[in-house]
């Protein structure tokens with residue numbers, strides 16, 4: 238993919254040359270011109286002229302003397318002022334008017350205007366004319382920023398080339414690729430569709446969480462389609478000057494119409510496409526509304542059969558103005574979701590192909606460990622792994638690099654220099670083993686992959702990495718309950734061993750509560766409420782933002798159910814841990830000493846015959 242740029246170089250060169258010429262003129266020519274009327278003479282000449290009675294007026298300044306002669310058109314002279322105590326006497330004797338103010342021909346203001354402003358204005362005018370000429374030659378392109386390109390769309394135009402991004406560079410996202418392939422096909426063979434009477438949608442909206450490859454997909458479309466591709470980000474419409482956004486939209490569509498068939502891609506369309514609300518007319522967002530209105534008008538205005546297709550991308554479809562989603566505008570929605578296990582593996586492979594690596598890497602294991610990661614995060618994982626390899630002086634990426642960078646990217650960088658006190662380390666060890674033990678003892682919970690008590694910058698003191706055995710979308714009530722008791726396991730272990738609790742469980746508490754609340758209010762998993770939705774999920778992608786949709790009495794009852802549910806799961810965790818107290822001590826001791834414990838080590842200790850109780854890491858008597 239090559240970007241077509243306005244040839245700016247010659248213009249810059251022109252301005253540089255102009256500046257140099259200007260400076261030269263100012264240094265040599267103008268002083269001569271302006272000072273041409275003033276003649277410099279020596280002090281002795283001045284005295285001679287004075288004696289000869291040739292001088293008419295004299296003006297004595299701090300360091301020079303200006304005087305005129307008695308000619309019909311008086312000439313102005315200048316001479317340096319000497320330390321001459323007899324000067325006044327001499328002037329008196331010669332009978333000249335020596336208090337006079339001699340007006341020099343050119344005032345400083347005039348000379349400034351003449352020597353700087355006028356030439357600059359001329360140069361600018363000339364430059365403008367030249368630019369116009371160039372633009373004409375380019376066929377009125379107006380693609381890049383000329384000196385005065387206010388109101389131009391500034392959309393980057395791409396022309397297809399063999400080096401571009403192809404669909405093959407986008408791993409997973411098969412559905413999205415299918416839809417986009419159809420669009421590309423339409424632009425290449427419009428006849429095929431016309432014959433049968435099919436009309437292509439005017440616009441398609443790529444919708445999905447950040448980092449899932451929406452922009453990448455659009456670039457792939459540009460690489461695959463053999464038509465011009467205009468790309469612009471929503472934020473580029475938002476300009477300093479009111480009315481500019483709207484005129485940019487107009488310009489963009491004018492260009493697109495000219496180049497049809499072509500594709501227009503508006504990234505992050507939510508910046509201009511937000512819902513319009515009446516309140517904003519009181520000031521502030523008028524500009525954005527105007528821009529959006531212009532966009533709507535343009536989308537209605539152009540002829541769909543001409544082959545201009547509008548792609549747009551957003552993370553926040555729910556914030557878009559409904560008018561944008563009406564038929565005839567962005568009537569096709571292309572979901573671009575977070576990758577599943579297979580997708581994650583493929584994305585890792587795509588990015589790993591670009592680095593030098595050990596041929597036997599197990600991408601499946603990494604993909605499993607990176608559950609929930611977006612494409613951008615997976616790309617980052619591979620890059621971090623490569624950086625780690627370099628740091629350690631190797632020239633290939635190993636499995637261990639990838640494993641480490643999963644943790645770095647998912648859980649924040651390891652902060653080896655952040656020192657935990659021994660007591661803190663011990664508490665964290667028990668806390669983390671508490672989670673893992675409860676998880677492992679419940680049949681449906683995911684087995685533990687790795688636990689570490691090396692602090693992360695994310696703020697988590699310990700970190701239990703759980704690996705889902707396979708992807709599953711449906712979770713049973715029992716599985717959810719087990720998850721909650723796993724969340725409570727950390728605090729539970731602390732309480733059982735130390736008889737006091739710490740702040741370390743705040744995140745667990747949050748997650749357990751969220752899950753319990755969802756079970757009651759969203760998933761209909763209590764007998765009391767049955768299948769009644771008590772919560773409205775407003776924002777699908779940015780998490781949270783769930784608002785209650787029930788009466789205050791029901792809300793109070795809901796809270797009671799949630800508390801009850803969490804407490805019941807806490808009791809379950811407490812029982813599980815109490816029954817396996819010696820295992821808890823044994824595992825915590827191992828973790829405390831090694832700082833890290835893998836899934837296998839964990840299971841080996843858990844399944845080994847019970848060791849002697851003297852191995853406790855923590856003795857209450859101490």
Ligand code: ADP
Nearest residue numbers: 407408447448449450451452453584612613616
């Ligand atoms: P979005 O626009 O959805 O926020 P981007 O398209 O900007 O995400 O993705 C950022 C980067 O993440 C891409 O440049 C690419 O390196 C990587 N990436 C994301 N999704 C994928 C994918 N499906 N396949 C390969 N790489 C991906």
Ligand code: MG
Nearest residue numbers: 451452504550
């Ligand atoms: Mg993007």
Ligand code: ZN
Nearest residue numbers: 727741742745
């Ligand atoms: Zn915890």
